Amino acid sequence: MSGTKEHALAKAARETAGVVLSECYQCGKCTAGCPMARYMDLSPNQIMRLAQAGDDAALERLLGCEALWYCVGCLTCAQRCPRKLDPAAVMDLLREMAHRRGKIPAAARKVLAFHKAFLDTVEHGGRMAEIPLVLRYKMKSLDLLGDVMLGPVMLAKRKLPLLPHRIRGRGEVRRIFKKCREEHRP
């Protein structure tokens, strides 16, 4: 990397996501294979391109976009990238930056509510549990009636166990959460 000027985002991407942004040659294979790309306001390759630019305007568009929150982390992009890059890891990094900044686009708030409900469930019970997750999500998102008809179908297919499984080391899991919070406090 000697002799080249690296902007702050490029440095962060290299250090925390292991991605050297200048290596992306914009072939678009990430967008081509992404199952969520059709719902995104910025396609994965556009996110990589704006990240390469890294200026204030680019950062503004990246941190304010909905696409970040639609990435499901399936890693198809990373698996097929001919330059051995990991666009999903860049998405992760940007998501964290956007969260820290606090300005989450309205359309993404439900996604964030789901992430939070999921983590709360794990913190509380030591592992994921469907009914508590759904309840927490409804409370956070205030989307009380959405997908409500899916409930009976899932119940019938035994995808919605009524009693949550609890694990033995719940205290340890809680300690992990506590430690993470301390480490990431700004």
Add this chain to the structure above:
Amino acid sequence: MARIGVFICHCGENIGRTVDCAAVSAAAAKMPGVVVGMDYKYMCSDPGQQMIRKAIIEQKLTGVVVGACSPRMHERTFRAAAAEAGLNPYLLEMANLREHCSWVHSNQAEATQKAIDLVRVMVAKVRRNRPLRPIRVPVEPTALVVGGGIAGIQAALDIAAGGKKVVLVESGPSIGGHMARLSETFPTLDCSQCILTPRMVEAASHPNITLMTYSEVASVEGFVGNFTVTIRRKARYVDPAKCTGCGDCFNKCPIKKIPNEFDAGLGLRRAIYVPFPQAVPNKPVIDAAHCTMLQKGKCGLCAKVCPRGAIDYQDQDRLEKVKVGAVVLATGFQLWDHAAYGEYGGGRLRDVIDGFAFERLASASGPTAGLIKRPSDGKEPKTVVFLQCCGSRDDKVGKKYCSKICCMYTAKHAMLYRHKVHDGRAVVFYMDVRAAGKGYEEFVRRAIEADGAEYVRGRVSRITRRRDGKLVVLGADTLAGRPVTIDADLVVLADAVVPRPGSEKLAQLFGVGYDQDGFYSEAHPKLRPVETAAAGVFLAGACQAPKDIPETVSQASAAAAKVLGLFAKPELEREPVIARVNRTTCAHCRACISACPYGAAKDFDIVDRAGKVLRAVADVNEGLCQGCGTCASVCRSHSVDLDGFTDEQIHAELNAL
């Protein structure tokens, strides 16, 4: 009494920036035996050379040291200048003050002291230099061309037209190479066969060209001007002298279902076959791996129907030696195997084909007589997707480099398809269109604007086959920033260009270098693109790097010009840096003879006038010796010395430090 001149070059600022050249020349002038010390900005320029020439004449110099760049750069230049002034050129030596000093140091005082040391070393050597004469070796004015594609054919025809003999060796049963398989050629859409087959016939009938098809290079001995190459003539099982090419044998052969390599596996051939109807020579060979007569001793039908008795099941590989003075390697390329791409079907989807398969579909002489039919069900595809950079520019599964020809042939394929299927849709996925060539950009625009090819900028992530037989292509349009899904009937992958298998082994036989991808290395990427590091071995075509036909033909003609230049003189001059045996001290232990990698050291009998052997010693063949010095280092009695680098000279250099 030694009278030595020392000339220090500033090399512009290259040396002058870190070395005080005036101080070096002043210090040199005080060294024992030195009568002149001078420095100048550019010693290699005409005024610089004139300084040296003038000093040699006026000061009656007996030796010269030039402190400048590497001897690899300008030793030849300065020795020529010395020779013009009447000094034996081997009495001039160079001290490398650039690569060995100024370029690798920054402290001026230390660099200047080191430069003075380097000059003193060479002065000590040059005082012990002896005049040498270049060695003359005769040249065998016959060329060997390896590879019978368009590169080899062009090189052979040009050398033959220059009046020299050529041996053209081709590993397959016919010459013509990949070009014979193409339908039409960009950017003019000439029919490939129409422009190639007359040249094939010309090569076969030219009195100066000896054609050796179904043959391979087995071993190589010798050096520039005098190679002895052993050719393996593979068993054809058909005597070409008796065969008239009537075709009775391959029309009767019962083994019918062998995929034809020439048609990229789309057509079938028999066990006795000519690869294509326009083959040169138009005489069949038997594919021993598939022939039941050769495998199990059953059948023999071809021998029964042959009216000339040309079939010989006892035929065996023969080795034939040819003496040649120069070699042109033109072994060509093949397409990378896209089976490595699991996401594109891993080679298992029948309607995902490579560029050569599409060429055969589009060719009037192909298995479908020029109708575009897809391999799985023979239906005319209504949507064809072309993928560029398949295996190129992808060092994760494929190759790092750009294969150069795919942009153009994909545009041609899209165009040909639209000409043949008017209601069809041609979609091209590309990353960049690299159309740098005469008429190339215009050709691509024509494919888009006149012939309606849809160009989408993006790479394809996945190809899957749906139950109805459609190929679902998941691509991206990066310019619009959205994914694109296309239901295709046929997908053509523009696979990367890679060297032929076995090309590395051939390079080792000839002492030619190759890169990490197996492409042959030229001697200099800009100024010597046709030569190799092995003297007398030249390159033509895609064995050196991916190339299209115009470029291949240009390089083949350039290689032919180099060969003809080499053959223009009856003798070659070689550097006289060779080993010499002191016969009075040689004990004939033969250590040098077993150590010599070039077979140059050999036994020699000292005889009296009556022819009676007095004593045996070792001797060195001047033509074969490459001056590597191995013999000198193994000699136990110090009887072998290297001209130009004698023990005495090396010791003097070391003592001067």
